[in-house]
Amino acid sequence: MYQGKGQAVNHSWCMARIQHSDAEDVVKKVATLPALVTLANAFCGFLAIAYTADAMVHVEKTDQLLARAAWLILLGMVFDALDGTIARLTKGTSNFGAQLDSLSDIISFGVAPAFLGKTLLESYCGALEGTQGARIALMLSVVFVACAALRLARYNSTVHDDADTASQGVEFFRGLPTPGAAAAMAVLTLGYFHSDKNEFIPILFPIAVPVLSYLMVSRIPYPHFFNKLFRGRRKFTQLVQIVVLTVIVAFFPEASLGLGFAAYLSWGPVAVLIRRVRRRPSLLPHRGGVEVEDPATKKVRQEANGGANG
Numbered sequence: 002m003y004q005g006k007g008q009a010v011n012h013s014w015c016m017a018r019i020q021h022s023d024a025e026d027v028v029k030k031v032a033t034l035p036a037l038v039t040l041a042n043a044f045c046g047f048l049a050i051a052y053t054a055d056a057m058v059h060v061e062k063t064d065q066l067l068a069r070a071a072w073l074i075l076l077g078m079v080f081d082a083l084d085g086t087i088a089r090l091t092k093g094t095s096n097f098g099a100q101l102d103s104l105s106d107i108i109s110f111g112v113a114p115a116f117l118g119k120t121l122l123e124s125y126c127g128a129l130e131g132t133q134g135a136r137i138a139l140m141l142s143v144v145f146v147a148c149a150a151l152r153l154a155r156y157n158s159t160v161h162d163d164a165d166t167a168s169q170g171v172e173f174f175r176g177l178p179t180p181g182a183a184a185a186m187a188v189l190t191l192g193y194f195h196s197d198k199n200e201f202i203p204i205l206f207p208i209a210v211p212v213l214s215y216l217m218v219s220r221i222p223y224p225h226f227f228n229k230l231f232r233g234r235r236k237f238t239q240l241v242q243i244v245v246l247t248v249i250v251a252f253f254p255e256a257s258l259g260l261g262f263a264a265y266l267s268w269g270p271v272a273v274l275i276r277r278v279r280r281r282p283s284l285l286p287h288r289g290g291v292e293v294e295d296p297a298t299k300k301v302r303q304e305a306n307g308g309a310n311g
Contacts, residue, residue, distance in 0.1 A: 032088060032091060032093025032094075032095065032098060034087055034091060034093070035084050035085075035087045035088035035091065035093050035094075035098055036097075036098060036101060038080050038083050038084040038087055039080070039081075039084040039098065039101050039102050039105050040101075040105065041077075041080045042077045042080035042081045042084065042102075042105045042106070042109050043077075043104070043105035043108050043109060045073045045074070045076045045077035045080065045109055046073070046074070046077050046105065046108035046109025046110070046112065046113040047108060047113075048070075048073050049069075049070040049071075049073040049074050049077070049109070049113040049114075049116075049117065050070075050108075050112060050113050050116055052066045052067070052069045052070040052073065053066070053067060053070045053113070053116050053117050053120050054116075056070070056120060057120060063124065064194050067117065067120065067121070067190055067194070068190065068191060068194050070113070070117050070187075070190075071117065071186075071187035071188075071190040071191050072187070072191070073113075074109060074110070074113055074114055074117070074183050074184065074186070074187040075184055075187050075188075075258075077105075077109035077110070077113075077180075077183075078109075078110075078180045078183065078184050081102070081105070081106065081109070081110075081180050082180075084098075084102060085102070099157065100157075103153045103154075103156075103157055106149075106153055106179055106180070107146075107149060107150055107153060107179075109180075109183065110149060110179035110180050110182065110183035111145070111146050111149035111150060111153075111179060111183075112146055113183065114145065114182070114183040114186040114187065115142040115143070115145040115146045115149075116142065117186060117187070117190060118138075118141065118142055118145065118186050118206065118209075118210050119138050119139060119141075119142040121189075121190060121193075121203070121206050122134075122137075122138035122141065122142075122206050122207060122210075123135055123138050125193070125198070125203045125206070137207070138207075141207065141210040141211060141214075142210070144210070144211065144214050145182075145210055145213065145214045147214075148214040148215070148217045148218045149179045149182065149183075149214075149217060151217075151218050152176055152177075152178075152179055152217040152218055153179060155175075155176070155218075156174075156178075159175070172224065172225055173222045173223065173224055173225060174222065174223045174224075174225060175220050175221075175222060176216065176217055176218055176219045176220060176221060176223070177213065177216035177217045177219070177221070177223055177266070177269065178217075178223060178225075179217060181223065181262070181265060181266070182213040182214075182216065182217050184258075184262055185209065185213055185262050185266060186209070186210075186213070188255075188258050188259050188262050189202060189205060189206065189209060191254075191255045191258070191259075192255055192259045195255040195256075213266075216266070216269070221269040221270060221273055222269060222272065222273070223265070223268065223269045224268070
């Protein structure tokens with residue numbers, strides 16, 4: 002009996018050694034190009050944090066430095082969109098790359114936009130002046146970082162465990178992706194400075210931070226914008242549309258990005274609302290106070306049920 006226990010212990014020890022050796026081999030063999038692109042994302046996030054910190058010291062250059070920080074967050078978003086595509090093209094997808102991507106994302110799309118938002122709230126939002134306002138700004142920024150970390154952890158636990166999904170990419174996200182939330186903060190910043198410090202935009206800062214935080218951890222579906230546009234083959238007319246949109250963004254970056262991200266942020270809640278309205282029968286008052294279903298809605302529902310049953 003003792004010998005059997007000893008054999009079981011030796012077997013477990015050998016299996017642990019084999020798994021540890023396999024893990025070491027995986028770490029030693031890293032896809033270089035996707036990793037470098039992912040690190041470029043992290044580099045942009047760190048520079049955005051550095052420029053935001055410098056803006057608090059060099060008051061005469063605050064506007065320029067904060068605008069640079071916002072552009073760096075958007076540039077990090079570009080690298081984040083490219084690293085997964087490059088990894089799939091070079092067949093370099095791995096758990097190491099997924100973890101490196103999440104660590105880079107928490108810097109570029111968690112800490113950097115939260116720090117930028119905190120600085121904007123304290124510097125330009127008149128409603129958050131004084132010690133109490135600084136505490137509120139800090140609290141909102143901490144919530145943003147926490148929600149971004151939770152969003153990334155949830156994504157890793159639900160997507161990267163599925164090898165097929167991770168290698169083929171996803172079409173929809175559950176909740177607003179962290180790059181989208183960070184880009185919204187960056188676009189708000191650029192819009193504020195581009196509009197000669199419009200007084201209406203700072204009012205949106207204390208509203209946008211908690212709303213974006215909630216959207217990240219919500220279950221509202223959002224499309225994978227990059228995969229929808231560039232993954233696979235597309236019609237010639239769609240290619241023309243992409244070229245036209247690219248030209249518009251190049252000539253009117255602040256306005257086009259602002260409108261684009263506003264439409265993307267509202268897409269999820271609007272789609273959920275429309276879906277719920279379609280599922281809910283439209284009721285109209287009838288004689289005697291009894292409510293009956295609208296005939297047009299009833300016909301659509303019966304046709305849908307008939308198609309589903311068939």
